[in-house]
Amino acid sequence: MPTKAKSIRRTLADLIRQVWEENLRLKASGLVTMTWGNVSGIDRRRGIVVIKPSGMDYTALRPADMVLTNLDGRRLESARMPSTDLPTHLVLYREFAEIGGVVHTHSTYATAFAQACRSLPCLGTTHADYCYGAVPVTEIMRSSAIREHYEANTGRMIVKKIRRLRLQPGCRLQPMACPFIFVANHAPFAWGATPAAAVENAIVLEAISKMALLTFLLDSPRRSLRRSLGGRRTGISQALLDKHYLRKHGRSAYYGQTQAG
Amino acid sequence: MPTKAKSIRRTLADLIRQVWEENLRLKASGLVTMTWGNVSGIDRRRGIVVIKPSGMDYTALRPADMVLTNLDGRRLESARMPSTDLPTHLVLYREFAEIGGVVHTHSTYATAFAQACRSLPCLGTTHADYCYGAVPVTEIMRSSAIREHYEANTGRMIVKKIRRLRLQPGCRLQPMACPFIFVANHAPFAWGATPAAAVENAIVLEAISKMALLTFLLDSPRRSLRRSLGGRRTGISQALLDKHYLRKHGRSAYYGQTQAG
């Protein structure tokens, strides 16, 4: 390995280790069957993305296996091939400056929503604590978009949907107010300020997807006829959504240990 | 830390350790994703409540992190911020003198009932062993109650519902005859004579919620049309409810090792 490359890996050692650890944590969380998941992180100053190698077993994974690329996807002295989903990650990094980590999984319940091409209305405060409104589902891809630049087009369809979210004043910026999405016929993507935050959001999405599916099952037949048909079950009140989302993420948040005592 | 404060912590060392252990047990029981759960306990003689700090990871939690407050929520020399749900716990302690521990979780199946705003009729003896009748769900909160004193109002809506339970003579007092509730659009709360008993009740509620949802799925279409519509599935007979609840909790209980041999 040439001296310059070695020095990039050395400079980014912390991020590389972080991305490696978060890939292992994702596996340990139970969200990943086989190798169906990947975590990436970015060094914004240098414009370098670190991502899991393609198709490698998590138990064999070492920090040295992590793949480095620039924002155009050019590999930087990495022996491994990057995850095939790299172009999706790159679109998200290029479009949303706030994002520091991206996660893709095929976690069971979130994937069921993606396969049903169904968005997830905010049905409770667990959801409202993390996401300001419904979890959207992307449009179904046209054949032409599938045949050429499929993975990048997946990213573009995510961005298109997220850009359209209507937010409240005082709320965080768009990609953070809804830090996950279902890709139609495929599976979820999640993101966050750091790789660790992105993994947490992926875990949250799986949990609220399961809770929502069970809630649908509990809707009595009459109610479900009224609410579910045509997707008109709209979820909790605006006041409750505001309360929970903003007490954690708003200007005067009072959840956690960071606010003034 | 001033001498007086140190002595409060020392005097309550047992309760503090108990609350800390029960928070860890709650996490280990599988009821808690992320940090979505908290346990508190009370020293009735001194009027001091011990509760989990807000948003802290369970693996990092030490007894010294537990937060002490009086019944008005004033912190007693605690470095950490208390769980944001503290005001809900405090209302329950103030209203129900029998309660020694309170638990809040977002456990999956119980949260599905809460999100569906649906009470849980007593469908079997597992339920009847712990709860004398249906598990109630609170009314949906009005926007004004959400905007101001939201967490305390959550407690008030729980109390309102529990106070209305109709009990049998010979049965335990109200908050104990139904030691849990679903908060509409939110998640469950459970309580008990001690923090350990409250955690057990939270585990029981999750188990009977899962069993009930599966029971609903097994109701044949015709039966479910007859029973579920309008919520008319009423559950087991009064005789069976009496038998199971009272053989554990009635005056002549004969379950467990404590009765006369």
Add this chain to the structure above:
Amino acid sequence: MPTKAKSIRRTLADLIRQVWEENLRLKASGLVTMTWGNVSGIDRRRGIVVIKPSGMDYTALRPADMVLTNLDGRRLESARMPSTDLPTHLVLYREFAEIGGVVHTHSTYATAFAQACRSLPCLGTTHADYCYGAVPVTEIMRSSAIREHYEANTGRMIVKKIRRLRLQPGCRLQPMACPFIFVANHAPFAWGATPAAAVENAIVLEAISKMALLTFLLDSPRRSLRRSLGGRRTGISQALLDKHYLRKHGRSAYYGQTQAG
């Protein structure tokens, strides 16, 4: 402890250890929440039943805690109170001479069938490998039978149902050809030639109950209207039931390592 009693415990040391181990295995198998499960075994020659003590945590359980009784339920120098379900176990031992072990659990999916008061038709070969036909559900108990001798009456209702099973020539005797049942509004009981066999049957019942519930969900609406209404979904063919049950339990069984090579 008087000398004679000591000698009974010593004589039955193997059975006591077996029952103790099977109680622990039952807990480890994931079928038991809290203390909701118990295993017993019998020494037929001496007419002594060994059973788990009532309401005791499994982690604290020692062989010395196991309770010994005769077939009328009289305790034999045991410090602990027996499981409250003892009278149900005793009825089964008295009625079915082939039974050497009995298990009661509130395992989730089997309890859902019990709560739905629904029998389980044989939907596949997993079921047919262990049970010759549908898993029955007991009749709903009358209030008078609940109020007096409830636990013994539970046993009687199990026996009544099992006695009525129609079997094929060449098939094992009744209580073994269907080694489990759902008690309506309550939970399952299972039995076998030994405590270990009874625990295995309890594990099998939970597994086939889950598979069956999922199968019902997969029945398309039209099929489910035709089959489930009135319980007319009848399951697999008689030929397949015979093949699977008899290749394991019939006169010319060829499953496992015990047959002639």
Add this chain to the structure above:
Amino acid sequence: MPTKAKSIRRTLADLIRQVWEENLRLKASGLVTMTWGNVSGIDRRRGIVVIKPSGMDYTALRPADMVLTNLDGRRLESARMPSTDLPTHLVLYREFAEIGGVVHTHSTYATAFAQACRSLPCLGTTHADYCYGAVPVTEIMRSSAIREHYEANTGRMIVKKIRRLRLQPGCRLQPMACPFIFVANHAPFAWGATPAAAVENAIVLEAISKMALLTFLLDSPRRSLRRSLGGRRTGISQALLDKHYLRKHGRSAYYGQTQAG
């Protein structure tokens, strides 16, 4: 053991160890309750199949317990009886020269599809990554086929169904383009180029079966009336199926670490 037999076992030591390890991995993966699963492998040059012994507990299993047979099922100096499913494995090995390993399980969700006699349309890319089209279900067996040579007939019905798959040019050969099937009223079989690949396919089938069942539940009533009745829910577009299947298994695959960098 005669010298020649010893030398066969010694020559096949690698395959024997592989098959033994994959049986243990299958158990560890959570797909197997009790002893309901078996893995086999084949040495094509010598025409010898290695398979799990019948009804043996996985914890007790040693490489020496693995049973060796030729392609007609004649045991080669093995002390144990082979899995009763051996004739099914043998038919698959005889019919499909590409297969190097076969797995049979009663994994919960895949078995539910088998019991519902329902095929699994390709609902998402998780499925498309492994299987080119729907997972088929075999025809329901006639009584005569059950009574005589039941296990071999099971294999023949699998082959019949797999032979009829319509594939795309550029796609892998038939048994690999759909490496699993549901046997009606029974449970799944899976296969692959090696025993390890067969086990992976069995794990994949269980995962996509669960995702599909949840997807069906999420289909709104109106959609499900339109799609599920008569099985007309057809799944993802041909373009998406081609993209995902062929990027992993086609001539110009670019998933994993094996392609040109």
